[in-house]
Amino acid sequence: MTHDIYKIPNCFSKSSKKPSIPIQVFEKGDFNAWIKKQNKHIQQQVAQAGFEAKAQSALTILDKDGALSCVLFGLNFPAENLDTASLYKAIQTCCAGKFLSQNVFHIESLHEEDVANKIAIGWGLGAYKFTSYKKSTDVIPTLIWPENIDQKHVNAVLEATYLLRNAVNTPTNDMGTEAIADIVKDIAKDFKADVKIIKGDKLLSKNFPLIHAVGRACTVNEPQLVDLRWGKKSYPKVTLVGKGLVYDTGGLNIKPGSSMNAMKKDMSGAAHVLSIAYMVMALKLPIQLRVLLPLAENSIAGNSFRPGDILPTRKGITIEIENTDAEGRLVLADALAYACEDTPDLLIDFATLTGGIAAGHDLPGLYSNNDKTRKDLHAISDEHQDSVWPMPLYAGYEANINGTISDIKSVGSGRAGHIEAALILQRFITPETNWVHFDIFGWQQVGKAGRPAGAAEMGIHAVFHFIKKRYG
Ligand SMILES: [Zn+2]
Numbered sequence: 522m523t524h525d526i527y528k529i530p531n532c533f534s535k536s537s538k539k540p541s542i543p544i545q546v547f548e549k550g551d552f553n554a555w556i557k558k559q560n561k562h563i564q565q566q567v568a569q570a571g572f573e574a575k576a577q578s579a580l581t582i583l584d585k586d587g588a589l590s591c592v593l594f595g596l597n598f599p600a601e602n603l604d605t606a607s608l609y610k611a612i613q614t615c616c617a618g619k620f621l622s623q624n625v626f627h628i629e630s631l632h633e634e635d636v637a638n639k640i641a642i643g644w645g646l647g648a649y650k651f652t653s654y655k656k657s658t659d660v661i662p663t664l665i666w667p668e669n670i671d672q673k674h675v676n677a678v679l680e681a682t683y684l685l686r687n688a689v690n691t692p693t694n695d696m697g698t699e700a701i702a703d704i705v706k707d708i709a710k711d712f713k714a715d716v717k718i719i720k721g722d723k724l725l726s727k728n729f730p731l732i733h734a735v736g737r738a739c740t741v742n743e744p745q746l747v748d749l750r751w752g753k754k755s756y757p758k759v760t761l762v763g764k765g766l767v768y769d770t771g772g773l774n775i776k777p778g779s780s781m782n783a784m785k786k787d788m789s790g791a792a793h794v795l796s797i798a799y800m801v802m803a804l805k806l807p808i809q810l811r812v813l814l815p816l817a818e819n820s821i822a823g824n825s826f827r828p829g830d831i832l833p834t835r836k837g838i839t840i841e842i843e844n845t846d847a848e849g850r851l852v853l854a855d856a857l858a859y860a861c862e863d864t865p866d867l868l869i870d871f872a873t874l875t876g877g878i879a880a881g882h883d884l885p886g887l888y889s890n891n892d893k894t895r896k897d898l899h900a901i902s903d904e905h906q907d908s909v910w911p912m913p914l915y916a917g918y919e920a921n922i923n924g925t926i927s928d929i930k931s932v933g934s935g936r937a938g939h940i941e942a943a944l945i946l947q948r949f950i951t952p953e954t955n956w957v958h959f960d961i962f963g964w965q966q967v968g969k970a971g972r973p974a975g976a977a978e979m980g981i982h983a984v985f986h987f988i989k990k991r992y993g
Contacts, residue, residue, distance in 0.1 A: 579611035606971020609647025618660035689976030720745035736817025765791030772845030789963030902983035
C-alpha cells in the first residue's frame with residue numbers, strides 16, 4: 522500500500538525520442554479559422570466525418586499513407602477537469618497497444634495556463650483505473666507535458682484524486698481503520714506534518730464516547746481518532762473533518778443486503794478531506810491545517826450500541842439513539858466538538874451522511890452557518906465546474922431533533938433527513954465557528970470518461986480553490 526495509493530501511472534513524459542503525434546485542442550470558436558488554413562486532404566476528412574469541434578468530440582486525421590498524423594479535439598468551454606478525459610479515451614479506443622507504445626502525443630495548440638492544466642489533469646484522470654486486485658493490460662498513451670503548464674499543480678491534483686479514489690475503492694478487508702491511519706502517517710512524513718492517534722478504550726478516557734460507542738463492537742478495526750496538524754502557527758487555522766466509517770453494516774438496525782454492498786465507501790468523507798489536505802500541503806497554502814478523522818466500523822456484536830440507548834457526548838449533551846444506522850453523525854459529533862475547542866478560523870466536514878441525497882447522486886449538499894461562506898463556496902464551485910448545492914439549516918426543523926428524555930435524538934422526523942442530520946451536527950458546533958458541512962454520495966454509479974464506476978470525488982476542487990482564494 523503506502524505511496525502506491527497516490528501514484529499516478531506513466532501517462533506524461535518530458536520529452537521523447539519516439540515519434541510524437543500532434544493534438545489540436547480547440548477552445549470556443551477557433552476551429553473555423555484553423556480548418557480554413559488546412560490542406561484539402563485534411564478538410565476532406567473533417568467534412569466527411571462532419572467534425573465541428575463540438576465539446577468532447579475527437580477526430581483522428583490520417584496522412585496519405587493512412588498513418589495517424591493528427592488528433593483534433595473540441596473542448597467544452599469553460600473547461601472542466603474531466604473534459605479532456607474524453608480525448609484520452611478517444612485515443613485509447615482508436616489506437617492499438619502496440620502503436621501506443623511506439624508513439625507519444627503532444628498538444629500542438631497553445632493555451633492559457635489554466636486550460637493547459639485542465640488538459641493535463643483530464644488526461645491523467647482518463648488514465649485512472651483501479652488495478653489493485655485485477656491487473657490491467659491496457660497500454661497507457663503518453664502525453665508530452667504541454668507547454669505553459671503548472672506541473673506541480675497538475676501532479677498535486679492528480680495524486681490527491683488518485684489517493685481518494687484508490688482509498689475508497691479498496692475494500693474494507695484491506696482498508697480498515699489501521700490502514701487509513703497508516704496512509705495519514707505516510708503522507709505526514711512526506712510533508713513533515715504531526716499525527717496523533719487516540720484509539721480503542723483511550724477514546725473513553727479522552728472523552729470521545731460516541732466514536733467509541735459506534736466502533737466498539739468491531740475488534741478487527743479498532744475505532745480511532747486521527748489528528749494531523751501541518752503549517753505555521755501564525756497562519757489562519759483551517760480544520761477539515763471527515764467521516765471515516767470503514768464499513769457500515771447499519772449495526773443492530775442492520776441494512777438489507779442490497780444497501781450494504783457499497784458500504785466500503787462510508788469512509789469517503791475521510792478520503793475527501795485527506796485529498797484536500799494533500800493538495801493544501803503539496804502546494805503549500807499559507808494555512809495552519811488540521812485534519813480530524815474519526816475512524817470506526819459499524820459492526821454487530823454483543824457489545825454493539827443499541828436503538829434506545831442514551832449516550833453521553835464530548836459536548837456534554839445526551840443523545841438518544843433512534844437507529845444505529847445513523848452512526849456517521851455520532852462520530853462526527855465528537856470530532857466536530859473537539860475541533861471547535863481549538864477555535865478554527867474555518868471548519869469543514871465531509872460525510873456520506875444520508876442515503877437519500879437531496880440533490881441527487883452527483884450534487885453534494887452544502888450546509889453552512891455562515892451566509893457569506895455558503896455563497897462564496899457555491900460561487901467558486903460553479904467557477905471551477907465542481908458543483909455543490911446550498912441546502913438550508915432550517916431552524917423550523919430544530920424541534921424534530923429535540924429529545925423527550927434526552928437532550929437530542931439521533932434521527933428526528935426523518936422527512937428531511939439530510940437537513941435534520943445537518944442540524945444535529947450543528948448542535949455540536951460553537952455558534953461563532955465558521956462551519957461548512959458537505960453531505961456527499963461519493964460514488965459514480967455509471968462510469969464515464971475520466972470517472973469510472975466506483976469511488977468519485979465531489980467538491981474537493983471547490984473547497985481547495987475556496988481555501989486558496991480566501992487565505993492564499
Ligand atoms: Zn449508517
